[in-house]
Amino acid sequence: MKKYALALVALVLTFLSSCGGVGKRQSAVNQLERGMTKDQVTALLGAPRNKSVQEDGSETWDFSYMDLLDRHLRVSVTFFNDRVTKYDSHRTDHDHRDNQSPVIVTTPPAIPPQGHIPPATRGRGYIDSRVYEEEARAFELFLEDVRRIPFDDERIGFICSVARRSLFTVEQASRLIAPFRWDEQRLTILEALTPRLRDGYNAFRLIDLFSYGSGKERARQILEANPPIPWDYDPRSMGQMEEQESFEDFVRAVERQTWDKDKINYIRDAAQRNSFTVQQVIRLLKLFTWDNERLPVLEAVAPRIRDGFNTYKLIEYFDFQDAKQKARRILGLTE
Incomplete structure (x- = not known):
């Protein structure tokens, strides 16, 4: 009998370990960030239960977890161009002792x-x-x-010419700057985009795109020389x-x-x-x-x-x- 009890305990522990536990999975969900790659998401959450592709090319992965305490966690992650653009989670904890209503935990809404x-x-x-x-x-x-x-060179020239007649979010600027390999290239684009940043108060995040101290310092100088556009100014609207x-x-x-x-x-x-x-x-x-x-x-x-x-x-x-x-x-x- 003792041998069977030990086997049962081992089986339970194996099941909990394979599920990772809802609490452990929730910790992984809390590490999700917009801009992550599919590989990074898989490393955090494992393989999705379902995948779906929308007409606009975006792809949604659905994850579902449950443990022996009857706690459920459902996660939805949306990708565009292989990068996370949105994610939501829904967790339900059932407390059988007092039949309380389920506790629902949802991640904060993503940036628009x-x-x-x-x-x-x-x-x-x-x-x-x-x-x-x-x-x-x-x-x-x-x-x-x-x-x-x-x-x-042609890509940089194209971006700089378009920047004269548009406004960009910091995230959009990051997506334009990041693909270039060298700090000098990135600085040229940053210089063109900085006066056109709609949410310039977040511009300090762009400094992390530069590899070397000199590049980071020059980026900081460019950003400091261009104060953020006030929210109430937008030539479009x-x-x-x-x-x-x-x-x-x-x-x-x-x-x-x-x-x-x-x-x-x-x-x-x-x-x-x-x-x-x-x-x-x-x-x-x-x-x-x-x-x-x-x-x-x-x-x-x-x-x-x-x-x-x-x-x-x-x-x-x-x-x-x-x-x-x-x-x-x-x-x-x-x-």
């Missing part, structure tokens, strides 16, 4: 997706229910275009258009104008109190036939574009090289 700032600070502008998601995807598309450029007027309503109002000159003036007036996405600007440019009509439209809305890192895509909507060059100057893509 890239490209987002709190709605209260955004102003009005032509924002519909899809804009927040579109802006998050817009940066990912820009990042893909950066990655497709074969040479480092200072508009005051009535909320009930959607962008589609605005386009129909432009189309009702009789002459092209009147359409251009109508857009100019709206641009004084609104902001636009690149896709919305494309819609406006397509309302006109000739480059000499599109250029004044672009000039009116260019300072009001929200996703400035995609403005280079507007160049293709002009027919002639002279107009394309003028469009680049309007967008700040050339000196």
Whole structure:
């Protein structure tokens, strides 16, 4: 009998050890961070129970743990481009002694997706229910275009030119800087992005991207020379258009104008109190036939574009090289 009891104890201990215990797994969950790789997550949590892939390319891993005390822990981790963008955990502890209600422990919400700032600070502008998601995807598309450029010098030049007409979060800046191997390359990009950081009070985190003391010191000097942009300043979103007027309503109002000159003036007036996405600007440019009509439209809305890192895509909507060059100057893509 004693031999069986010892075997049973050994079996229980083996089971608890294999499960790791919910408490031990919760400690591992607490070490999760946004930006981790899949290998790092696997090292912490083991293999997922389920995997799912969404249409936007993001992938979600689901983990589930249970121990002999009937404690349950469920974890969901979302990856984009093989990096953690979001994670949640749900833990339930059942206390059979007094039948108390389950205790639910949830990790703090992740930082909002890239490209987002709190709605209260955004102003009005032509924002519909899809804009927040579109802006998050817009940066990912820009990042893909950066990655497709074969040479480092060209990639750096592209990032610096786009930075003149956009704002970035510290996380976005980190994702642009980190792939480069040398501190000198990273410093060049940091210098271009720092004046355009929307959450500059977090910029000190970028110092850790530099390998050597001299690089870290130069990065610190660049950041100190550029005070953070106040939250109430954002050239994309200072508009005051009535909320009930959607962008589609605005386009129909432009189309009702009789002459092209009147359409251009109508857009100019709206641009004084609104902001636009690149896709919305494309819609406006397509309302006109000739480059000499599109250029004044672009000039009116260019300072009001929200996703400035995609403005280079507007160049293709002009027919002639002279107009394309003028469009680049309007967008700040050339000196």
